[in-house]
Every structure is written in C-alpha cells, then in structure tokens.
Amino acid sequence: MTKQTLEHKPSPGLIVLDELDTLVTDRYRLLFAKIDLISRKEGKKIIAITSALKGEGKTTTSSNLAVVSARDFGKRVLLIDGDFKNPSVAKSFGVGQSIGLVNVIAKECLIDDAATEGPVPGLTILTMGKLSPQKNTFQREEGHIWTSNGMKEVLADVQGHYDYIWIDAPPILPLFDMSVISETVDGILMVIRVGETSEAVLSQAVKVLASNKVIGSVLNRSKKKLGSRYQDYGYY
Ligand SMILES: Nc1ncnc2c1ncn2[C@@H]1O[C@H](COP(=O)(O)OP(=O)(O)OP(=O)(O)O)[C@@H](O)[C@H]1O
Ligand SMILES: [Mg+2]
Structure with a gap:
C-alpha cells in the first residue's frame, strides 16, 4: 500500500513513543x-x-498498542479510528483529519489516499476523516460507518496487508447497537477505568457484546502508581 506521509505532533497520551524505557x-x-x-x-x-462509557482510555490504549506492536514486535499494523462519537486518533498522533475512513466509505477516495504513515515503521493510520457537514452528521450520529457495510468492505480490502488491525471503537453504553461491531471484528478488548466504572455498568456493557469475541480487559488508571502521569495497566 502507498500512503501519505505527514508530519506528526503526537499528544502527550502517546507515551510509548518517547519513553522507551519506562515501566508504562x-x-x-x-x-x-x-x-x-x-x-x-x-x-x-x-x-x-471499546469501553462501557466514554473517556475510559480507548484512544490512549489503542494508540499506544499500535505503536508498540509495530515498533517493538515488528508487526504490520493498521490503526483505524472507528469512534464516530469522538474521533481522536488524528489528535493522538498529531496528524490532519481531512481525509480518512468516512471518505473511503463514501467512495470519495481510495484507502491508499486516506491512510497515513505512522510515526514508527510498520504502522499505518486511518483517521476518521471528514465529510461535508450534512453527510458528516449522518455518518457520526447514526453510526453509519458501522451499520453500513462500509467498515466490513474496508477491512476486507486491507486485512491481507496487516498482522494487526486495531480499531478505536465507540463506547458501548450510550445506546449504539454494538452487535454490529461484534460481528465485524475478530476480537474485542475492553478498557475499564478503574474506580470509575461500576461493576453494574460493566456487566450491562459486556452483555451487549458477543461474549465469544471479548479477548480481555485493560484495567486503566488503577491506583498502583507507575509514573507521574500514567498508572497501572492490567490484563486478564
Ligand atoms: N492510564 C492513564 N493515566 C492517565 N491518564 C490517562 C490514562 N489513560 C487515559 N488517560 C487520559 O484520560 C483521558 C481520556 O482518555 P482517552 O481519550 O484515551 O479515552 P477514550 O475512552 O478514548 O475517550 P472517548 O470515549 O471520549 O473517546 C485523556 O485525557 C487521556 O490522556
Ligand atoms: Mg477516544
């Protein structure tokens, strides 16, 4: 695949990029x-x-995992912004958002034109992109990128080129029908903001997902301190 190369000005949350030798x-x-x-x-x-609620750390987790899997494990990686509610992958990596996933789905451009080289070898980024205001409202509010066959078609086109495709997905509970996401992907990783998301909320969220797709959970921001900014990540 050919991709655009853009200058990156990553956000501070993309901690693995600069801090190679830290516990985080x-x-x-x-x-x-x-x-x-x-x-x-x-x-x-x-x-x-994904996560039960917004703000639990989906973009932080998917962006850092994308960098580590490409740079430190030599995987061919694509990170897609699939969070139509709050697309933030472009901001996380400090790249523009003028074209991306929604433009590919709307057949305004090819994936190759919309994909961006990431800041480390092996990593490609597909931001959410932007459509005209009219179309944009439809795409985001209705979750059209997921409910149309758009995402499935994009994934079918790209999956042969990558070892891992991470998708920064929307949160589960604010009413969007997650079954479509469960059907579209191979696995789901739940990010849980420790101390904020109650067990009741979490179990309500997990029920919505196809349980055979959930591959694990990341316990984000747990109390065990690992550094000045970031805390513990767990997985089970
Ligand atoms: N482990 C952490 N330690 C400290 N801050 C964190 C951690 N994880 C995420 N944050 C911060 O919490 C905020 C929310 O994180 P992030 O944007 O990754 O969540 P999100 O689930 O993608 O949110 P949204 O649902 O709004 O897209 C950000 O400011 C991020 O920098
Ligand atoms: Mg996010």
Whole structure:
C-alpha cells in the first residue's frame, strides 16, 4: 500500500513513543504480548478497543498498542479510528483529519489516499476523516460507518496487508447497537477505568457484546502508581 506521509505532533497520551524505557511502555509491551498469544492461537487480527462509557482510555490504549506492536514486535499494523462519537486518533498522533475512513466509505477516495504513515515503521493510520457537514452528521450520529457495510468492505480490502488491525471503537453504553461491531471484528478488548466504572455498568456493557469475541480487559488508571502521569495497566 502507498500512503501519505505527514508530519506528526503526537499528544502527550502517546507515551510509548518517547519513553522507551519506562515501566508504562513495558506494560504496553506486556499487554500486547498477551494479546498476541491469544490472537495467534485463535486467529484474531482485527481487534476493536471499546469501553462501557466514554473517556475510559480507548484512544490512549489503542494508540499506544499500535505503536508498540509495530515498533517493538515488528508487526504490520493498521490503526483505524472507528469512534464516530469522538474521533481522536488524528489528535493522538498529531496528524490532519481531512481525509480518512468516512471518505473511503463514501467512495470519495481510495484507502491508499486516506491512510497515513505512522510515526514508527510498520504502522499505518486511518483517521476518521471528514465529510461535508450534512453527510458528516449522518455518518457520526447514526453510526453509519458501522451499520453500513462500509467498515466490513474496508477491512476486507486491507486485512491481507496487516498482522494487526486495531480499531478505536465507540463506547458501548450510550445506546449504539454494538452487535454490529461484534460481528465485524475478530476480537474485542475492553478498557475499564478503574474506580470509575461500576461493576453494574460493566456487566450491562459486556452483555451487549458477543461474549465469544471479548479477548480481555485493560484495567486503566488503577491506583498502583507507575509514573507521574500514567498508572497501572492490567490484563486478564
Ligand atoms: N492510564 C492513564 N493515566 C492517565 N491518564 C490517562 C490514562 N489513560 C487515559 N488517560 C487520559 O484520560 C483521558 C481520556 O482518555 P482517552 O481519550 O484515551 O479515552 P477514550 O475512552 O478514548 O475517550 P472517548 O470515549 O471520549 O473517546 C485523556 O485525557 C487521556 O490522556
Ligand atoms: Mg477516544
């Protein structure tokens, strides 16, 4: 695939990019290694990162996992922004959002034109992109990127080129029908903001997902301190 090359001005949340030798970066490496074990055994490569509620750490987790899996494990990786409610992958990597997934789905451009080289070798980014205001409202509010066959077609086109496709997905509970996401991906990783998301909310969210697709959970921002900004990541 050919891709555009853009200058990156990543957000501070993309911590693994600059902090190669910190415990936090090691945590992401460990998280990826565990996911890799399960994924290779079960033949899963398209993995959506979601959470019960918004703001639990989906973009942070998917962006850092994308960097680590490409740079430190030599995987061919695509990170797709699938969160029509709050597309933030472009901001996370400090790249523009003028064209991306929605433009590909609307057949305004090819994936090659919309994809961007990531800041490390092996990583490609497909931001959400932007449509005209009229179309944009429809795409985002109705979750059209997921409910149309658009995402499925994009994934069918790209999956032969990558070892892992991470999708920064919308949160589960604000009413969107998640069954369509469960059907579209191979695996789902749940991000849980420790101490904020109650067990009741979490179990309500997990019920909505196809349970055979959930490959694990990331316990984000747990109390065990690992650094000044970031805390513990767990996986089970
Ligand atoms: N482990 C962490 N330690 C400290 N701050 C964190 C951690 N994980 C995420 N954050 C911060 O919490 C905020 C929300 O994180 P993020 O954007 O990744 O969540 P999200 O689930 O993608 O949110 P949304 O649903 O709004 O898209 C960001 O400001 C991010 O930098
Ligand atoms: Mg997000």
